[in-house]
Amino acid sequence: MYTDSSYHYDKHFVSSFSSLIDPRRTTNGNYTYPMLEILFLTISAILSGRDTYNDIVIFGEIKIDWLRKYFPYEKGISSHDTISKLFQKIDNEAFNDCFTEWISKYSFTNKESVISIDGKCIKGSAKRKKGGVHIVSAFASEQGLSLSQLVTDKKSNEITAIPDLIDLISIKDKVITIDAMGCQTKIAKKIIHKEGDYVLQVKGNQEKTEEELKIQFNPDLVDDSNITEDVGHGRIETRICEIITNFEKNSTLEKWKGIQSLIRVTSCVIHQDSDKETVQTRYYISSLNTSAKEFNRIIRLHWAIENNLHWCLDVIFREDNKQRKKENSAANFSIIYKIALNLMQMTDDRKSKEKKGSFKEKITRSTLDDNYREKLLNAFLCNN
Known part of the structure; x- marks a missing residue:
């Protein structure tokens, strides 16, 4: 469990997803790239229109300083193989829970x-x-x-x-x-x-x-x-x-x-x-x-x-076009996409004068504007 007060951990995100068992095997139970960090990286990348494993890594490498506002990322960004294998192995029913x-x-x-x-x-x-x-x-x-x-x-x-x-x-x-x-x-x-x-x-x-x-x-x-x-x-x-x-x-x-x-x-x-x-x-x-x-x-x-x-799912994220055939990867990414859609939907405030914008417009803004991406992640970030 992350507890360092210097990072903006969201109590809902950490409390909801920290119970998920990491399927990767290690001798001492420690992971070079913690699962919650990979999940947060992936969701942030998806919100910015980067949804292939390679693009997620590139997003993470470019935005590493921004990401470190929220989690340590002590060892930097994992490889695309690490991300791919993690989503293949995560138990989908437990992830959905x-x-x-x-x-x-x-x-x-x-x-x-x-x-x-x-x-x-x-x-x-x-x-x-x-x-x-x-x-x-x-x-x-x-x-x-x-x-x-x-x-x-x-x-x-x-x-x-x-x-x-x-x-x-x-x-x-x-x-x-x-x-x-x-x-x-x-x-x-x-x-x-x-x-x-x-x-x-x-x-x-x-x-x-x-x-x-x-x-x-x-x-x-x-x-x-x-x-x-x-x-x-x-x-x-x-x-x-x-x-x-x-x-x-x-x-x-x-x-x-x-x-x-x-x-x-x-x-x-x-x-x-x-x-x-x-x-x-x-x-x-x-x-x-x-x-x-x-x-x-x-x-x-x-x-x-x-x-x-x-x-x-089909038009914004092109879910049907993604070749994710191994084990649980397709079903797990369906959850990631739904988290992203929920976050974008939850930013809409009928009392606000700010234009809502389409999902595509929100993704474009999130790609270019770190502050806007943080706004989309409002439901994950405890400081908002």
Whole structure:
């Protein structure tokens, strides 16, 4: 444990990540390049757009004086092989536990905040004749913060991973949104047991429930409806959300623990360049009893995990293009990327007059400005 008061150790960072066991073998338990120093170096480099092992080393060598404000780096910067092998060997579940503990110390979710759960395959991790590492993430959609993740062998294993992921985070009084893959009675029961609520998309994998929703949606039984319209990117989208709360709770619907509402969302998209119109109808079940307007908002928020997490991992950090195929390296770097995204998101202050800027702009500023990088690292640095 680092205790020297001359360095700006963050109590949250050190207390959350110091429990992580260093997988490297030594005869006396001492390491030339301490693991926490490598983690801090890597996160700082990622925030500055340097995410290959070689670039991380170059960043560290150039910024060694800046880095020594926070940790000793008595032996300087390690080689890229040392960094690479460390991330291959770090136990991913233990690393995720540390990440989950760290972000849980910041109170950012309110009652009925939306937590979205969805999976993503890291293409660059694929080995010959095997698929890539598949990761299921929990994402606080309104705050734009990653909360935790679990690794699965393939997409179909999301069903078994989701309950375990839910156990890692606090969901009391929160609304959990999951797409059709996670629409399972055991998952609904798990959410209710942990005192949360759910909004689950229903599709063909729950054929009887989907057919029952179609039957129940008689116009005379609709309790409330809401219409929204969005214009942008050359398209006009109209979303009609209808809900039924006074429905017949037969054997098909009663198997869903805590079910209170049936939801139908009809989306009509007009492409302005061609006047082509597409219409799609989706069905949901929920343990909430609220307005159609609120359901429209919650269901729309679910897509934040695609737009604000998965898209950023692919476009900002080019996660799918990184060839990290050995052992735990891809899954561990997914956590590093999520830490970086969280830090950038946490710098946004709605009361501040300073322009928020995109993630790319923040990375550019962090590359050029040590003070700005320190601002991004605010959640790690105890002197702020």
